[in-house]
Amino acid sequence: RHTPEQIIVQLREMEGMLSSGADMGQVCQRLEVSEATLHRWRAQYGGMKRSDAKRLRDMEKENARLKKMVAEQALDIEMLKEVSRGNW
Numbered sequence: 001r002h003t004p005e006q007i008i009v010q011l012r013e014m015e016g017m018l019s020s021g022a023d024m025g026q027v028c029q030r031l032e033v034s035e036a037t038l039h040r041w042r043a044q045y046g047g048m049k050r051s052d053a054k055r056l057r058d059m060e061k062e063n064a065r066l067k068k069m070v071a072e073q074a075l076d077i078e079m080l081k082e083v084s085r086g087n088w
Contacts, residue, residue: 004053007041014038 002010010031017027028035045053 004045004048004057005050007045008048008050008053011038011041011045014042 010033014027014031017030018024022030024035024038028038031038033041048056
């Protein structure tokens with residue numbers, strides 16, 4: 001599995017190889033990934049800089065933390081509802 005920073009570096013390398021005349025098959029062999037993977041990476045990370053990828057990763061971590069917090073609060077609320085009904 002590649003980090004977003006590594007993907008961006010490989011996309012830059014791919015662009016350089018393609019502009020120098022290499023075909024997609026050669027690029028895929030050199031980067032050791034499939035053509036479908038390169039197209040997916042290009043769609044997801046194309047035009048990003050390393051700092052953008054780092055910010056994206058940080059935001060994804062923060063989002064996961066917030067989702068966990070909301071799930072825990074929902075469980076707490078559900079538990080309090082059960083206790084207030086006297087079903088414990």
